[in-house]
Amino acid sequence: MIKPALLSGVLLAAALVPASVRSAAVTETLVIDATDAPRQVWHAALHVPLVTGGDVTLVFPKWKPGNHAPTGQVGNLGMLRATAGGAGVPWTRDPNDLWTFHFAVPANATGLDLTYDLYEGAPSGGDLSAHIGVLDWNQVVFAPQGAAMRDVEVAASIVLPAGWTEATALPLASAAAPFSMPGGTVRFAPVTLETLIDSPLYCGDEERVVPLTAANGMTNEVDLFGESPTDIDPTAAQIARWKALVAQTDRLFGARHWTHYHFLVSLSDTIPPNGVEHHQSSADRVPERYLSDADLYRALADLLPHEFTHSWNGKYRRPAGLITDTFQQPQNTELLWVYEGLTDYYGVVLAQRAGLAEPGQFEDTLASNYATLDAEPGHRTRSLGDTAKMQVINRVTPGSYAFSYERRGSDYYPEGVLLWLDADTIIRQRSHGARSLDTFAQRFFGGPDVPGTAIGYTRADLIAALQATQPYDWATFFRTRVDDVLPHPELGGITRGGWRLVYTPERTDWQIRQERIDGGLDATFSLGSSIAANGALPFTIDGMPLARAGIGAGARIIGVDGMTFSVPRLRLAIQAAQHSAKPIALIVDDRGVVRAVDVPYHGGERYPRLVRDPAAPDLLAAIAAPKGSR
Numbered sequence: 001m002i003k004p005a006l007l008s009g010v011l012l013a014a015a016l017v018p019a020s021v022r023s024a025a026v027t028e029t030l031v032i033d034a035t036d037a038p039r040q041v042w043h044a045a046l047h048v049p050l051v052t053g054g055d056v057t058l059v060f061p062k063w064k065p066g067n068h069a070p071t072g073q074v075g076n077l078g079m080l081r082a083t084a085g086g087a088g089v090p091w092t093r094d095p096n097d098l099w100t101f102h103f104a105v106p107a108n109a110t111g112l113d114l115t116y117d118l119y120e121g122a123p124s125g126g127d128l129s130a131h132i133g134v135l136d137w138n139q140v141v142f143a144p145q146g147a148a149m150r151d152v153e154v155a156a157s158i159v160l161p162a163g164w165t166e167a168t169a170l171p172l173a174s175a176a177a178p179f180s181m182p183g184g185t186v187r188f189a190p191v192t193l194e195t196l197i198d199s200p201l202y203c204g205d206e207e208r209v210v211p212l213t214a215a216n217g218m219t220n221e222v223d224l225f226g227e228s229p230t231d232i233d234p235t236a237a238q239i240a241r242w243k244a245l246v247a248q249t250d251r252l253f254g255a256r257h258w259t260h261y262h263f264l265v266s267l268s269d270t271i272p273p274n275g276v277e278h279h280q281s282s283a284d285r286v287p288e289r290y291l292s293d294a295d296l297y298r299a300l301a302d303l304l305p306h307e308f309t310h311s312w313n314g315k316y317r318r319p320a321g322l323i324t325d326t327f328q329q330p331q332n333t334e335l336l337w338v339y340e341g342l343t344d345y346y347g348v349v350l351a352q353r354a355g356l357a358e359p360g361q362f363e364d365t366l367a368s369n370y371a372t373l374d375a376e377p378g379h380r381t382r383s384l385g386d387t388a389k390m391q392v393i394n395r396v397t398p399g400s401y402a403f404s405y406e407r408r409g410s411d412y413y414p415e416g417v418l419l420w421l422d423a424d425t426i427i428r429q430r431s432h433g434a435r436s437l438d439t440f441a442q443r444f445f446g447g448p449d450v451p452g453t454a455i456g457y458t459r460a461d462l463i464a465a466l467q468a469t470q471p472y473d474w475a476t477f478f479r480t481r482v483d484d485v486l487p488h489p490e491l492g493g494i495t496r497g498g499w500r501l502v503y504t505p506e507r508t509d510w511q512i513r514q515e516r517i518d519g520g521l522d523a524t525f526s527l528g529s530s531i532a533a534n535g536a537l538p539f540t541i542d543g544m545p546l547a548r549a550g551i552g553a554g555a556r557i558i559g560v561d562g563m564t565f566s567v568p569r570l571r572l573a574i575q576a577a578q579h580s581a582k583p584i585a586l587i588v589d590d591r592g593v594v595r596a597v598d599v600p601y602h603g604g605e606r607y608p609r610l611v612r613d614p615a616a617p618d619l620l621a622a623i624a625a626p627k628g629s630r
């Protein structure tokens with residue numbers, strides 16, 4: 001096989017080289033120095049071998065997998081120096097693409113060496129705390145322009161601060177490696193750029209490894225990294241639920257597409273909460289007291305199930321438009337209502353089946369999803385499918401909650417849950433319980449135990465697989481629910497599931513828990529905003545009482561009925577107004593202007609919940625029941 005001269009100035013255009021002769025055309029060596037991680041800096045040294053010198057073009061990864069957006073943090077890159085054979089090499093940034101760098105390398109050079117730093121997002125918080133580092137390799141690597149991510153190999157290693165340990169799905173270099181590194185250094189086997197970027201590394205000085213399964217050469221573990229030892233001390237019941245999650249996911253999909261899976265979990269109030277999926281790991285970021293605060297634990301019940309499901313739905317099978325050759329190419333996100341929507345559905349369902357969620361949490365989540373979407377004025381003007389296409393903009397400019405009900409945000413998550421519940425109940429009802437969405441999931445995402453493959457699919461493939469599961473007009477099903485603008489979200493899954501949606505003055509357990517966590521008051525369905533503990537209004541929904549009274553996002557309630565604002569006082573005022581002709585009298589600090597505002601609202605507190613319809617079988621209970629149990 002001929003290895004093309006990927007890095008010579010003349011022959012660089014790998015796109016011109018047939019894919020059949022492109023294989024590991026270049027092996028880069030990357031050393032990350034994490035010794036300054038506690039002060040939020042990753043130092044990097046990269047060696048790129050060259051066939052010839054000349055004008056060499058390297059790219060910094062632009063599109064971040066799992067983010068589905070051009071969020072590569074090139075703005076956090078600094079101190080970039082280049083040398084070849086020890087002599088300095090000047091570089092320039094491409095004026096038309098800020099992730100592309102040109103290097104004027106001497107003609108006889110055999111390699112290009114770069115050193116650079118990546119600064120995490122202080123002061124608003126990045127992926128580093130004084131005790132924990134979350135390394136996304138796409139932030140610390142360059143690749144030859146035009147080279148496919150599967151054709152570039154990277155031999156990576158990391159130098160850790162004293163006393164720190166690491167966890168990652170990356171395989172370690174073999175013991176017979178030709179050279180060793182200094183103490184505190186971990187060397188990894190060469191992997192493709194695709195696998196490297198798909199394998200984040202967690203490190204820190206407080207780690208606890210919790211093995212979940214080990215059989216047939218396959219292992220699954222939770223790697224906990226905390227700010228203190230007390231943060232990473234799960235109870236026996238919590239460990240048992242993680243094991244149940246693996247068992248339930250096995251029963252759902254019937255095959256594994258990983259050999260060594262790592263739930264990488266940081267527990268920190270410094271690192272913002274998040275979750276990112278990978279083939280053989282998930283990067284889960286939760287608050288410090290996640291394991292010890294029952295409210296946080298239940299509120300985040302579906303995080304690990306969601307990210308784990310992505311190993312099948314998202315990594316093994318992926319919408320064809322999300323599979324690209326390089327990290328520079330744009331992604332087509334229009335099928336995110338499958339990639340994320342179906343994953344969100346199974347995240348909630350698996351949390352219930354594994355016992356991570358409390359009984360009733362499934363119903364509360366569905367009620368909240370439906371009611372929140374139905375409260376959106378924007379739902380009347382934009383389709384579910386359009387929210388998936390707009391993912392890119394939402395990620396790049398997430399903005400605030402202001403006008404999120406009018407603009408709509410990443411609604412393919414919560415509306416995806418309702419969509420796939422709808423499909424699940426149709427299959428269950430029409431097959432008289434013989435089949436379900438699980439049947440489809442096992443056929444579509446199961447298959448053989450093959451790790452590391454991304455098999456693309458289109459909407460037509462999806463419809464054909466559903467048709468094979470249960471004959472139905474699935475093309476119309478998706479057209480009306482995804483492409484068309486609906487006046488109201490689809491309620492069919494809830495009603496067919498044997499439940500009705502109602503609004504009551506009493507909060508559900510889910511709402512009580514949410515309000516305990518943030519200390520605020522969720523008046524979304526009464527006054528038209530959620531009110532923070534300090535009275536701040538992140539949004540006011542167009543057409544609802546606060547907005548009608550002229551109060552906008554960014555205002556803060558400072559007085560209620562002649563008294564200083566507090567959450568209990570506002571709650572009492574909403575309740576009292578129900579039995580009075582007088583408006584709720586607020587004093588508002590509206591971005592510096594203090595004024596009195598009367599809100600003529602008399603509907604009392606309103607919270608969505610599901611109630612059983614005794615005339616219909618309880619399909620939600622059947623969906624939430626652990627598989628394999630009788």
Ligand SMILES: [Zn+2]
Nearest residue numbers: 306310340343
């Ligand atoms: Zn997801």
